Amino acid sequence: MSMNRGGRPTSAQGGGSSDSPTFTGNRALMIEEPLLFEVGDISKTGVDLDEPEAHDSRLGSLARSEIGLPGLTEPEVMRHYVRLSQKNFAIDAGIYPLGSCTMKHNPRLNEKMARLPGFGDIHPLQPQSSVQGALELIDTLAAWLLELTGMAGVAMSPKAGAHGEFCGMAAIKAAQLAKGDARSVVLVPESAHGTNPATAALLGYKVRDVPAREDGTVSPDAVKEALGPDVAAIMLTNPNTCGLFERDIVAIADAVHEAGAYFYCDGANFTAIVGKAKPGDLGVDCMHINLHKTFSTPHGGGGPGSGPVVFSDAIAPYAPVPYVVRNGEEFTLVETAGAAKGAKPFGRQTAFHGQMGMFVRALAYMMSHGCDGLRQASEDAVLNANYVRAGLRDVMTQPFGDRVCMHEVLFDDSFLKDTGVTTLDFAKAMIDEGFHPMTMYFPLVVHGAMLIEPTESESKASLDQFIAALRDLVRAAKGNDKERLTGAPHHAPWARLDETRAARQPVLRWSPEKPAEAAE
């Protein structure tokens, strides 16, 4: 139960100054909720089912007698999960400026479309003749992605960004093996997302760092220096994780190709350049597209994502199965490597055909925007990020000087020097102001990094309030009001959580024998 200690409110709805305890521990709209296992009952169920028909069991000796799972009736389930939902911040509640995560608005039309029985209630292994419209949708989305990226081929099945990275790098590996040109090293700039080196390592590659130059971008010279006959590919994020467009990207791609290597572009930040430039024109060989970022499929508290990968001519034949082939008005799904005519797929990455539910949402988003709206969205995203930069540049510090950014703006912690306030404190204080914190301590190359991505979904009024609040936090950090930051959050339903304890004595489940506190 929540009780105030240390004389400060623990509740967002606590009215700010009131610290009088309540009998229940609840704070008006913020209601404490135990675990399912503490409120449920194994004899209860919220689903009414008929008696099974008479039958002779065919389970042999393998029948199960007990599980231990508690159940709840429907009204209890509604309350349990509604109360839990109220303990989450969400895009629909306020600005969620997580850099490189692209927390843009999730249109509800897309939810409605994904739930049409013709999309949501069809089986991946029905006869293909009974799912022609579904195959048409996949083919249509693929065509949009190819036009927006200027690439030659696409694999739709990867389930998320990292799965897409694996897909692209696997296709590159397969292409080189097919040429009898096995290579062992992948170049990854230090500013890269952790999935890049992890993906390369998973495929057996050694990772070689490429340093950034002083302005936060990668120089063609540094790449040339790192290239050699052992280098299979470079994995480069563009726009990069510092929020900057790699302005020498074409020269980098040329150098990579000259060395017989390929260019994997991490498309996590594609949202900044949709309709403004095509990766195919930049010399990219593979790029994954996070449909859950750029094309607004909901993040859902950590997935499901969807990470289709587009390919250049050189790599496209090695794309995995399955894929859809269009023949006039008829669509065929190629499901096995043996059935792939004229191609050399590297294999299959997942059962079935990819994240169809996400495809429907992404296509609904794209069709709603159209070519004009997609470009406008990118422009607004970049405009909003630069507006935040302009509003904060005189009070916060930028690691590479005050220069135009793309869809996200990067600050470092120099402005907090000697204040005793850290990036973490600053981020947690944003919670008290009603904002989700920005991405912090990433990219790793910048000390105390704070990466802010407002997206195109924010109005000017919303940004003005955000900027004013951050300016006030800077003032507090530099003045006599540090406790506002160092102890933050003060107004969230939970104070800071002890992550060290969680990792040292992992309690990963509720346990029936003992109270959960002592389960491990």
Add this chain to the structure above:
Amino acid sequence: MRYLPLTDADRQSMLATIGVQDIGELFADIPQDVRLKELVDLPRRAGEMDVERQLGAMAARNTSASSVPFFVGCGAYKHHVPASVDHLIQRSEFLTAYTPYQPEVSQGTLQVLFEFQTQVAMLTGMEVANASMYDGSTACGEAVLMAQRLTRRTRAVLSGGLHPQYRNVVEMLADLTEFPLHALSADPAGDEDLIGAIDDETACVVVQSPDVFGRVRDLSAISAAAHEKGALLIAVVTEVVSLGALKPPGEMGADIVAAEGQSIGVGLNFGGPYVGLLATQRKFTRQMPGRVCGETVDANGKRGFVLTLSTREQHIRREKATSNICTNSGLCALAFTIHLSLLGEAGLMRLARINHANAVVLADALSGIKDVELVTPAFFNEFTIRVPGKGIDTVEALARKGVLGGVPAARLAPDQAGLDDLIIVAATEVNSADDRETYVKALQEVLS
């Protein structure tokens, strides 16, 4: 544009504040010669009604599972999902939140994940579970890699009863990360010698039950044999409702369970998104892939939850991480947890009995048809029949009669011998007696 809040006046005043003349200056880092001068070659913006019309037309060309007698399974199953599940997962606070990196304002998602991990552990009979994987097939692939880390061996043995597309995922990993794989031939008759395939180099043996043909298997002897050789048993479950009726893998010596959770809470969705379950023993926790949620306290001593054991993960460990996974399947895990909370033990066990009963009644009726043979004597809610001629042709002929009668085994593994005349048939609680009768009649007509 209805999703873009900025007005033209806002844009002008913001550009002035930034100190640039026009939006083009903000894109100046893109080299001039690759900057697009024109709009890309795609349709212009469309209103809600227009999008609904266009996508609705595509949707209408598909035969939905609820609209016909439906018996298709093989790793994805048509079950009834209570209305409250879909209502709850569409709450903004769940739907539009990110991965819960800021636990003070993410306890809703985190407590759900803790409940999910507990439910998965209970259901599989294992000690711990992670916060979900992309789907069952990728969970299976990750389980093999996990077993390799734990045993410091590389050879994997796959049962011929493993779903062929799961097998393809492991084959792809074996090809590209170069480890030895011993995959047994497709095994509809259930007489493979799996134990004989386990040697001293083996990291893991992967067995599915109920297997892709529907056969339920006792894993005890296989796990004992694997452990004797220092190998681990990975149990795969593609129909998780079966765990309401069958002894769980944890009680038969499984070291890792990789399962598809779609049957509980998640619709068919033409194959995705689904939710992969990965459960194991406590001692193997630190080699588990993927996100994990753990219990802790806040600065005031109040119980709360956080993502934990992140030193396994790519954002900390980079190239030394246990996997490259960043995302789980959060919203599908939520749907799973809510649906399973509604079912509870009592509901799940009854649901499983209904599934089994419907399958037994259907199997008996179908195998009563002349020249149709039941191949799998022990099964849960899915079984395999042998028909005269090609299974693919029979399934197509049934579809023309308005019955989606199952999956021809040869569709999944065209390169495997002996599957041409087999059809894998699933029955669940959604099938009425009328549906079954329609199926039997249609099959009689097709075969006569």
